[in-house]
Amino acid sequence: MSKVADAIEKARGEARAALVGYLPAGYPSVQESIDAAIALARNGVDIIEIGIPYSDPVMDGSVIQAATTEALAKGFRVASVFDVVKAVTDATADLGTAVLVMTYWNPVMRMGVDEFSRRLVEAGGSGLITPDLVPDEAAEWFEASDKYGLDRVFLVAPSSSPERVAMTVAATRGFTYAVSLMGVTGARTAVDSAARHVVEAARAAGAPRVCVGLGVSTSEHVREIGSYADGVIVGTAIVSALREGGPEAVGRLAAELSSGLKRTTAAGA
Amino acid sequence: MRHAPGPYFGAYGGRWMPESLIAALDELEDTFEKAKVDPEFLAEIAELNRSYAGRPSLLTEAKRFSQHAGGVRVFLKREDLNHTGSHKINNVIGQALLARRMGKSRLIAETGAGQHGVATATAAALFGMECIVYMGAEDCRRQALNVARMQLLGATVVPVTNGSQTLKDAINDALRDWVANVETTHYVLGTAAGAHPFPAMVRFFHEVIGEEAREQILAQTGRLPDAVCACIGGGSNAIGIFHGFLDDPSVKIYGFEAGGEGVETARHAATITLGRPGVLHGARSYLMQDEDGQTVESHSISAGLDYPGVGPEHSYLHDIGRVTYEPITDTEAMDAFSLLCHTEGIIPAIESAHALAGAVKVGERLAAEGGDPHERIVIVNLSGRGDKDVQTAAEWFGLLDENGQVKGTTLSTRRHKGSSRLGEAQNEAAQDEWQEGIA
Numbered sequence: 202m203s204k205v206a207d208a209i210e211k212a213r214g215e216a217r218a219a220l221v222g223y224l225p226a227g228y229p230s231v232q233e234s235i236d237a238a239i240a241l242a243r244n245g246v247d248i249i250e251i252g253i254p255y256s257d258p259v260m261d262g263s264v265i266q267a268a269t270t271e272a273l274a275k276g277f278r279v280a281s282v283f284d285v286v287k288a289v290t291d292a293t294a295d296l297g298t299a300v301l302v303m304t305y306w307n308p309v310m311r312m313g314v315d316e317f318s319r320r321l322v323e324a325g326g327s328g329l330i331t332p333d334l335v336p337d338e339a340a341e342w343f344e345a346s347d348k349y350g351l352d353r354v355f356l357v358a359p360s361s362s363p364e365r366v367a368m369t370v371a372a373t374r375g376f377t378y379a380v381s382l383m384g385v386t387g388a389r390t391a392v393d394s395a396a397r398h399v400v401e402a403a404r405a406a407g408a409p410r411v412c413v414g415l416g417v418s419t420s421e422h423v424r425e426i427g428s429y430a431d432g433v434i435v436g437t438a439i440v441s442a443l444r445e446g447g448p449e450a451v452g453r454l455a456a457e458l459s460s461g462l463k464r465t466t467a468a469g470a
Numbered sequence: 471m472r473h474a475p476g477p478y479f480g481a482y483g484g485r486w487m488p489e490s491l492i493a494a495l496d497e498l499e500d501t502f503e504k505a506k507v508d509p510e511f512l513a514e515i516a517e518l519n520r521s522y523a524g525r526p527s528l529l530t531e532a533k534r535f536s537q538h539a540g541g542v543r544v545f546l547k548r549e550d551l552n553h554t555g556s557h558k559i560n561n562v563i564g565q566a567l568l569a570r571r572m573g574k575s576r577l578i579a580e581t582g583a584g585q586h587g588v589a590t591a592t593a594a595a596l597f598g599m600e601c602i603v604y605m606g607a608e609d610c611r612r613q614a615l616n617v618a619r620m621q622l623l624g625a626t627v628v629p630v631t632n633g634s635q636t637l638k639d640a641i642n643d644a645l646r647d648w649v650a651n652v653e654t655t656h657y658v659l660g661t662a663a664g665a666h667p668f669p670a671m672v673r674f675f676h677e678v679i680g681e682e683a684r685e686q687i688l689a690q691t692g693r694l695p696d697a698v699c700a701c702i703g704g705g706s707n708a709i710g711i712f713h714g715f716l717d718d719p720s721v722k723i724y725g726f727e728a729g730g731e732g733v734e735t736a737r738h739a740a741t742i743t744l745g746r747p748g749v750l751h752g753a754r755s756y757l758m759q760d761e762d763g764q765t766v767e768s769h770s771i772s773a774g775l776d777y778p779g780v781g782p783e784h785s786y787l788h789d790i791g792r793v794t795y796e797p798i799t800d801t802e803a804m805d806a807f808s809l810l811c812h813t814e815g816i817i818p819a820i821e822s823a824h825a826l827a828g829a830v831k832v833g834e835r836l837a838a839e840g841g842d843p844h845e846r847i848v849i850v851n852l853s854g855r856g857d858k859d860v861q862t863a864a865e866w867f868g869l870l871d872e873n874g875q876v877k878g879t880t881l882s883t884r885r886h887k888g889s890s891r892l893g894e895a896q897n898e899a900a901q902d903e904w905q906e907g908i909a
Contacts (some may be wrong), residue, residue, distance in 0.1 A: 257765055338485060
């Protein structure tokens with residue numbers, strides 16, 4: 202089983218959902234993005250999602266786009282993501298934290314899908330989350346991910362037909378990423394009710410592990426989603442914390458969010 | 471080769487899109503596939519084209535302009551005479567009808583030069599729909615007149631301040647809106663790019679340009695042209711006219727990209743000339759990108775060509791060699807702009823001026839092949855009129871004072887701020903004299 206799946210199963214063994222935290226590589230600097238990711242892992246985050254800053258991030262809201270734009274303006278290079286992944290996996294080896302890379306597809310294509318995959322494995326990365334790559338177009342990625350044993354996390358959305366959910370779940374390894382709402386990333390005041398339906402649809406299609414992302418920002422959201430999903434993905438809130446208080450603030454937020462999951466378990470037990 | 475259905479054109483096209491939008495693309499594809507073979511839909515389009523948009527557009531022989539194009543006969547396909555002033559209305563009417571079929575009440579669009587935004591605002595008004603147009607903040611400044619036109623038509627114009635603040639960023643924001651509002655909203659993509667079915671669908675609505683041009687040139691001259699020229703940003707006007715001639719091997723086809731300040735500089739939008747295959751806005755196609763796969767900002771004096779991507783079918787036509795794509799610099803385009811103003815009394819869109827500049831080169835090449843140049847025929851797709859570009863052109867030709875006010879003198883006596891041969895000639899002689907000088 203993959204490291205990502207292991208992390209989720211470990212959380213399941215503790216009767217809780219897994220916590221997945223997103224951070225863009227290179228923001229506010231490469232070193233601080235590494236420090237922040239380690240702070241996530243040390244404070245209860247089970248899976249870390251390292252985003253590659255990209256010029257046209259159509260699925261990202263304003264907070265994440267501002268961060269990635271800043272990283273690019275400071276000269277971030279795609280190859281740096283492997284340095285970030287390696288530093289984080291090395292520093293968190295004792296915790297078994299899985300590190301996924303979230304990337305729009307063109308930077309991967311540009312480097313070459315095989316080359317990118319090879320370097321990701323070398324760095325200790327577990328796989329890719331691909332917001333603008335659907336399984337229909339992923340032949341090259343199937344080949345490379347099979348060759349290198351990488352997880353391929355595809356998204357299902359509230360708008361996905363049952364046929365597409367089934368096809369996507371079958372193509373996915375690691376976990377199925379359930380998009381909680383029709384929109385882009387960004388903190389919301391409430392979790393869309395669609396999230397639960399997307400999780401149910403993915404489960405019905407045979408998904409062994411389903412994590413919910415987009416619009417998840419508070420401990421209450423995390424608790425609520427953690428009651429029915431296998432994992433909860435938080436991005437914008439973490440990036441905001443990093444922007445405002447650096448890696449330390451990221452650690453504090455992660456501790457707060459993960460404690461919410463533990464309380465859920467206690468309440469639900 | 472005509473009417474290729476997509477989703478792929480050779481190695482290009484496809485659907486590189488967030489899963490959230492796939493259902494909307496499926497619905498659009500299904501609606502379009504049924505509509506394009508539905509006589510009622512086709513009749514409705516034809517009627518609106520005739521009684522509202524003003525089709526068929528004329529095919530005008532540009533006799534005085536021709537003298538500057540090696541003496542070959544140049545014909546202009548007059549999309550500038552369409553309602554709203556460009557070819558854009560063809561596509562927008564079609565997509566608005568599809569939106570109505572899908573029960574959607576809200577149209578969103580992106581726009582660079584503003585022509586597509588104006589056309590979408592027009593269709594929204596015609597069909598009683600809400601309209602939101604995303605436009606780069608830089609383009610809002612360059613095309614203030616069109617911003618006002620959209621607002622007069624009842625649309626809301628949203629200035630986009632992300633990224634380079636131009637067309638590609640407007641597309642990004644329109645896609646974000648679409649993801650969030652897809653149940654009520656149709657995204658009226660303005661060019662033959664993006665995810666399937668947009669490239670094939672937008673081309674379908676523009677094929678009327680090529681069909682008319684082919685019929686008209688046969689009627690007016692009794693033969694097919696030697697060459698067809700069009701400008702290429704995303705490539706919608708071009709793919710429309712090209713499709714009338716793709717299966718005519720005797721017809722050479724040319725697409726002219728924005729060479730900006732020169733393809734040897736970093737400031738251009740020559741996607742096919744200098745780009746390489748990649749994925750942007752839902753399709754695999756040629757793309758201006760750096761070594762990391764980050765989109766490179768484009769530049770053109772024409773906001774409508776200022777886009778780092780290109781429709782996937784153009785990439786395919788380039789690869790197989792059916793269409794020749796070449797860059798035209800800002801200076802060359804503005805020379806041709808002025809030339810058409812002076813020789814034919816037509817102010818073209820600066821986009822179309824790229825095609826006119828290309829036609830001059832093509833005409834000279836055809837003439838150099840020998841024989842009577844007057845026996846040679848070139849069609850140029852005059853994709854739009856230049857009303858929106860008057861401010862830009864006035865700045866270029868130095869017609870404005872330091873306060874941005876028109877100096878009140880004629881074009882032919884003004885000093886050209888560029889270093890073109892036309893500008894120099896204008897400063898040296900009266901109009902008739904410089905016309906001889908550049909012949």
